[in-house]
Amino acid sequence: MAIIERPSDAVEVVDETTPSVATPESSYGVFRRPVETTGWKSWLFTIDHKKLGIMYGVVAMFFFVVGGIEAMLLRLQLAGPNGTVLSADKYNQMFTMHATTMVFLFVMPMAAAFANYFVPLQIGARDVAFPRINAFGFWAFLFGGLFLNTSWFLGGGADGGWFMYAPNSSVAFSPSNGVDFWGLGLQITGVASLTGAINLIVTVINLRAPGMSLMKLPIFTWMVLVVQFLLLFAIPVITVALFMLMFQRSFDATFFSVEAGADPLLWQHLFWIFGHPEVYILVLPSFGIVSEILPVFSKKPLFGYPLVVFSGAAIGFVGWGVWAHHMFASGLGPISVAAFSVATMAIAIPTGVKIVNWTLTMWGGKLRFTVPMLYSVGVIVQFTIGGLSGVTHSVAPSDTQQTDTYYIVAHFHYVIFGGAVLGLFAGMYYWWPKMFGKMLNERLGRVNFWFTIIGMNLTFGPMHIVGLQGQPRRMYVWTENRAGDGFFNIGFWNLIASIGSFVLALGILLFFVNIYVSHRKGTEKAPLDPWDARSLEWITTNPPKEHNFDRLPQVGHLDEFFHRKYEDRGSDGHHEFHQIATAEEVVAEEENNADGHIHLPSPSYWPILLAFSLPIMAYGVIYNVFLLIGGAVLGLVSFYGWGLEPHTAPEDDYDPPTGTAMEVAAHG
Amino acid sequence: MADTAVHADEHVDHGGHYSSTGLSNNKLAMWMFLGSECLLFGGLISTYMLYRGRHSENLGPDQVWDIPFTSASSFVLLMSSLTMVLAVSSAVRDDDRNTKVWLSVTALLGALFVAGQVYEFTTFYREGLGFTTSLFSSSFYTLTGFHGVHVSVGIIMLMSLVGMISKNKVVGDKKETVELFGLYWHFVDVVWILIFTLVYLIPA
Amino acid sequence: MSTVTEQHNTHGDDHADHGLTDLGYIKIAIFLAVITAVEVVFSYTQDQLGAAFLPGLLILMAVKFFMVLLYFMHLKFDSKLFSLMFYIGLVLAVGCYAVFLATLHFFQS
Missing domain, CATH: 1.20.5 (Single alpha-helices involved in coiled-coils or other helix-helix interfaces)
Known part of the structure; x- marks a missing residue:
C-alpha cells in the first residue's frame, strides 16, 4: 500500500529539506496552504501535472471553438460574391485573431496538455521537475489568452495578420488597441511557454525512471523534448520583437518606421527566426503522438526508432536555418534566397524520413483501424500533401508566384490541420481512457473522423486552385465579374471551401457529442489496457493515481510495457512473441511492490497569483500606469511568497491536523 | 524547487533528490534560462548594430560616448563578478558571515553600476539624445535598458538573499541557491562585456 | 520508499576538487581588469593599429567572455x-x- 505521507519532522526519509535549511513554521500568516484534494480549490491551486494537463486541454479546446467560429465567419464572408457578413475591418481582425488563436491558444497548449500529462508518465516520474512553475505556466497561458481576447470588447482585435508585418502594425495603420493586446498577450503566453519548456526539459533529462536511457525514451517524449528546446530558444527572439513593437506603439520609438530610416525587414527577420521553429513546435508533438499510435495498432515496434529520433532532432536543428524562405518575395538578394532555398529543400529530407518510417511501421503489421489509428493514417496522408506543396515553396521562383495567395493558405492548413490537429485528435482518442477512465465511442469516433477528413479536404483543397488562380490571401471580398470562367471559376471553389468548413465544423461538433455520449451514466469503465499498448504510461491505473506509480518502474526496454506482457520465443532473428502476462498482472505486480513513502509537493497559491499579475501589468501598459504598478506589486509579493514557501505544507495546514486525511489506499 | 523526489538510487543529486543524471534540477534550469537569454540579448545587440549609424549629424555614438566614464563603470561591474564568486566560495565553506558580506558588496557594486548608467542616460538626455530622437538612440536605450533592468533585478535578488540567509529562511540548498544567483549575476556581467566592446569601443 | 539515504553533501567537495581558490579568482579578476584596460587603450590608438584594431578588440572581448564563463561560472569544472x-x-x-x-x-x- 502506498501512502502519500503527511510531512513530518522525521528525517528517516529523503525529504525536500537539507539539514542546513530551516523550514518556515507557517506558510503565510492566516492563510493555510490549500491542501484540499477535491473541490474547486484542488484545481485552482493544484500543482499536479495531470490536473494541469487536463486544464490545458479544456482551455485549449475552448479556444479551438473560438478560433473555429472565427474561421467560419471568414468562410461565410467568402462563400458568395460581394459578401456582407463582415466589414473589411472586421474581416482583418477576424483572420488575424483566427490564426493567433489557433496557433498560440489551441495547437501549442493542446500539445502542452499532452506533454504535461504524459511526459512524466512516459518516463516513469511522479511529477515534473518544477510543479509550481508548471502551474504558473498554465495560468499564464490562460490569462494571456483571455487577455488577448478581451480586445474584442475593448475597441477591436488585432488586424495586421498573425505575423503582424510593419508598417501595418504601426499606430497609423492600426489605430485601435488590438495590436497592443496582441503583442502583450503573446508576451504573456510566451512566458508560459518558456517556463514550460525549461520545466519539461529538466524533467526529461533528470527524472527518467531507473534504466531509461535516452534511447529508450518513448518517441512522444523525444519529440516533446525537441519541441521544448525549440521553444526555449525561439521565444526570446519574439520577445525582443514584441518589446520593440510595444516601444514603437506605446512610447513612439521608430524601430519599424521606414520613413524614420528603419529597416522594414527587421521585424520580418525577428518574427520568422522565431516563426519558423514555431512551425515545428506546432507539428512535432503530433508526429510524436502518431509515432506512438502506429506501432500499437500495427503490433510492431516503430520502424527505425533511432532514425525517427534523429530526424526529429535534425528537423529541430535545421529548422533554425530556413526562416528567410518566408521572405523570398521581400528582395533579400540572390545569395540569401539561394542559400535559404537549399536549406529549405534539405529540411524536407528528415521529414520524409519520418513518413517512410511510419509507412514501414505499418508494412506487414497486423493493422487495427481504430479511431486513433484512422487519425494517424490521416496525418500521414494529409501532412504529405501539405509537405509536398511546401517543397514547391522552397523553390524560390515558384514561391514568388505563390506568396500571399490562397495556395499558401492551403499549404499551411494541410500542414497544421492535417499534420498537427489530426495528430492531436488521434492523441485524444488514444489516451482518453488513460486520462478519464472511459473509452470514447468508436462508432461515433469513426463518423467524427470521416466528417473531419472530408471537411478539411473540401475546405483547404480548393484553396490550392483559387490560390494558383491568383486569389490573394486576406482578400475580404470577391466579385463575380473577376471570378474567371469554367473549371477555374474561383466563385465555385470558394463556395465549395465554405461548404467544406461547415462539414469540418460538424465533424468537430461530433467530437464533443462523443465526449457527452461516452460519459453518460451507465457507460462502461475503460479496460486497463484497451489498445494493447507498449509504453510506460500504461503501467498504472486509469486514470493514474495522484502519485502516478506505486513503484517507480524499472526500465529495460524501449516499449517496456509491451516487453512485460510479451516474451520473445523466436530465435535466429525471427521474433515470436507470446503473451506471458496480462496488463492487470503487470500493474498488480507494481502495486504489490509499492514504494513505502511517497512525498508529493503541496499545492500553492502563488503560481496563479503570479500569473494573474501579468495581465494586470499588461492592461497597465495600455491604459493606466497605476494598474501597471499595482500588477507589479502583486507580482513581487507573489514572487517573495513563492521564494519563501517550503515545498510541502507544514503539519498544521491540514485539517484535522493529525490523522489519515491524506492517506490514499492503493488499488487491489 | 525540485519537488519531485523519491527514489533512493545511486543517482542522487546534491539536494538528496532522485535524478537520472546526478545533476541538480535547479542548476540545469538556470543554465537553460541563460542559454535562452543569449537569444534575447543577441536580438537586442543585433538591432543596435543595425541601427547604430542611423542618427542625426551630431548625436551619434562617436559624439556622445564618454569612454573613460563607461570604462570605470565597466570595471565596477567586472569587480562585482569577483565579489560574487567570493560569495559563492564562502557559501561552499558554510561561512554565512562572509557569504553575506560578499553578497552585499556585490549588490553595492551593482548599484554603483546602475547609478553610473542613470548618470550616463541623464547626461545623454541633456545633450538632446532622447529615447525617440533617432533609431540609434532607441536601440541603444533599449539594449542598455534591458541590461540595466537585469542588473537591477539581480541587486534586488541579492539583497533578498542576504536577508533570507540572515533569517535562515532559504528554502532548499543554501549553497546551491547562492551559486544559482551567482550564475545569473555573472551572465549579466558577461553580457556587459559584449556590450562594452561592441557598443562603446568599436566606433560606428 | 523505506530506504534511508544519507544526505549527499558532496557539494563543498566538488568545488574544493575542481574550482579555484579565492586567490585564483582574484588573479583572474586582475587579468580581466588588465584586458579591459588594454581594450580601452585599443580604442584610443585605433589609427596606429589599423587593420589589427577590430579583430584585436573582438579577440580580447572573447577572451574576457570565456574567462568569466569558464572560471567564474564554473563551466570548465562542471x-x-x-x-x-x-x-x-x-x-x-x-x-x-x-x-x-x-x-x-x-x-x-
Whole structure:
C-alpha cells in the first residue's frame, strides 16, 4: 500500500529539506496552504501535472471553438460574391485573431496538455521537475489568452495578420488597441511557454525512471523534448520583437518606421527566426503522438526508432536555418534566397524520413483501424500533401508566384490541420481512457473522423486552385465579374471551401457529442489496457493515481510495457512473441511492490497569483500606469511568497491536523 | 524547487533528490534560462548594430560616448563578478558571515553600476539624445535598458538573499541557491562585456 | 520508499576538487581588469593599429567572455550538460543573428 505521507519532522526519509535549511513554521500568516484534494480549490491551486494537463486541454479546446467560429465567419464572408457578413475591418481582425488563436491558444497548449500529462508518465516520474512553475505556466497561458481576447470588447482585435508585418502594425495603420493586446498577450503566453519548456526539459533529462536511457525514451517524449528546446530558444527572439513593437506603439520609438530610416525587414527577420521553429513546435508533438499510435495498432515496434529520433532532432536543428524562405518575395538578394532555398529543400529530407518510417511501421503489421489509428493514417496522408506543396515553396521562383495567395493558405492548413490537429485528435482518442477512465465511442469516433477528413479536404483543397488562380490571401471580398470562367471559376471553389468548413465544423461538433455520449451514466469503465499498448504510461491505473506509480518502474526496454506482457520465443532473428502476462498482472505486480513513502509537493497559491499579475501589468501598459504598478506589486509579493514557501505544507495546514486525511489506499 | 523526489538510487543529486543524471534540477534550469537569454540579448545587440549609424549629424555614438566614464563603470561591474564568486566560495565553506558580506558588496557594486548608467542616460538626455530622437538612440536605450533592468533585478535578488540567509529562511540548498544567483549575476556581467566592446569601443 | 539515504553533501567537495581558490579568482579578476584596460587603450590608438584594431578588440572581448564563463561560472569544472545547454543558445544566437545581419548587408558597411 502506498501512502502519500503527511510531512513530518522525521528525517528517516529523503525529504525536500537539507539539514542546513530551516523550514518556515507557517506558510503565510492566516492563510493555510490549500491542501484540499477535491473541490474547486484542488484545481485552482493544484500543482499536479495531470490536473494541469487536463486544464490545458479544456482551455485549449475552448479556444479551438473560438478560433473555429472565427474561421467560419471568414468562410461565410467568402462563400458568395460581394459578401456582407463582415466589414473589411472586421474581416482583418477576424483572420488575424483566427490564426493567433489557433496557433498560440489551441495547437501549442493542446500539445502542452499532452506533454504535461504524459511526459512524466512516459518516463516513469511522479511529477515534473518544477510543479509550481508548471502551474504558473498554465495560468499564464490562460490569462494571456483571455487577455488577448478581451480586445474584442475593448475597441477591436488585432488586424495586421498573425505575423503582424510593419508598417501595418504601426499606430497609423492600426489605430485601435488590438495590436497592443496582441503583442502583450503573446508576451504573456510566451512566458508560459518558456517556463514550460525549461520545466519539461529538466524533467526529461533528470527524472527518467531507473534504466531509461535516452534511447529508450518513448518517441512522444523525444519529440516533446525537441519541441521544448525549440521553444526555449525561439521565444526570446519574439520577445525582443514584441518589446520593440510595444516601444514603437506605446512610447513612439521608430524601430519599424521606414520613413524614420528603419529597416522594414527587421521585424520580418525577428518574427520568422522565431516563426519558423514555431512551425515545428506546432507539428512535432503530433508526429510524436502518431509515432506512438502506429506501432500499437500495427503490433510492431516503430520502424527505425533511432532514425525517427534523429530526424526529429535534425528537423529541430535545421529548422533554425530556413526562416528567410518566408521572405523570398521581400528582395533579400540572390545569395540569401539561394542559400535559404537549399536549406529549405534539405529540411524536407528528415521529414520524409519520418513518413517512410511510419509507412514501414505499418508494412506487414497486423493493422487495427481504430479511431486513433484512422487519425494517424490521416496525418500521414494529409501532412504529405501539405509537405509536398511546401517543397514547391522552397523553390524560390515558384514561391514568388505563390506568396500571399490562397495556395499558401492551403499549404499551411494541410500542414497544421492535417499534420498537427489530426495528430492531436488521434492523441485524444488514444489516451482518453488513460486520462478519464472511459473509452470514447468508436462508432461515433469513426463518423467524427470521416466528417473531419472530408471537411478539411473540401475546405483547404480548393484553396490550392483559387490560390494558383491568383486569389490573394486576406482578400475580404470577391466579385463575380473577376471570378474567371469554367473549371477555374474561383466563385465555385470558394463556395465549395465554405461548404467544406461547415462539414469540418460538424465533424468537430461530433467530437464533443462523443465526449457527452461516452460519459453518460451507465457507460462502461475503460479496460486497463484497451489498445494493447507498449509504453510506460500504461503501467498504472486509469486514470493514474495522484502519485502516478506505486513503484517507480524499472526500465529495460524501449516499449517496456509491451516487453512485460510479451516474451520473445523466436530465435535466429525471427521474433515470436507470446503473451506471458496480462496488463492487470503487470500493474498488480507494481502495486504489490509499492514504494513505502511517497512525498508529493503541496499545492500553492502563488503560481496563479503570479500569473494573474501579468495581465494586470499588461492592461497597465495600455491604459493606466497605476494598474501597471499595482500588477507589479502583486507580482513581487507573489514572487517573495513563492521564494519563501517550503515545498510541502507544514503539519498544521491540514485539517484535522493529525490523522489519515491524506492517506490514499492503493488499488487491489 | 525540485519537488519531485523519491527514489533512493545511486543517482542522487546534491539536494538528496532522485535524478537520472546526478545533476541538480535547479542548476540545469538556470543554465537553460541563460542559454535562452543569449537569444534575447543577441536580438537586442543585433538591432543596435543595425541601427547604430542611423542618427542625426551630431548625436551619434562617436559624439556622445564618454569612454573613460563607461570604462570605470565597466570595471565596477567586472569587480562585482569577483565579489560574487567570493560569495559563492564562502557559501561552499558554510561561512554565512562572509557569504553575506560578499553578497552585499556585490549588490553595492551593482548599484554603483546602475547609478553610473542613470548618470550616463541623464547626461545623454541633456545633450538632446532622447529615447525617440533617432533609431540609434532607441536601440541603444533599449539594449542598455534591458541590461540595466537585469542588473537591477539581480541587486534586488541579492539583497533578498542576504536577508533570507540572515533569517535562515532559504528554502532548499543554501549553497546551491547562492551559486544559482551567482550564475545569473555573472551572465549579466558577461553580457556587459559584449556590450562594452561592441557598443562603446568599436566606433560606428 | 523505506530506504534511508544519507544526505549527499558532496557539494563543498566538488568545488574544493575542481574550482579555484579565492586567490585564483582574484588573479583572474586582475587579468580581466588588465584586458579591459588594454581594450580601452585599443580604442584610443585605433589609427596606429589599423587593420589589427577590430579583430584585436573582438579577440580580447572573447577572451574576457570565456574567462568569466569558464572560471567564474564554473563551466570548465562542471558537467558538460550545463555547457551544452548554454552553448546551444550561444551558437544559435551568434549564427542566426550573424546571418540576419549579413542578409541586411551589415558586414559590407
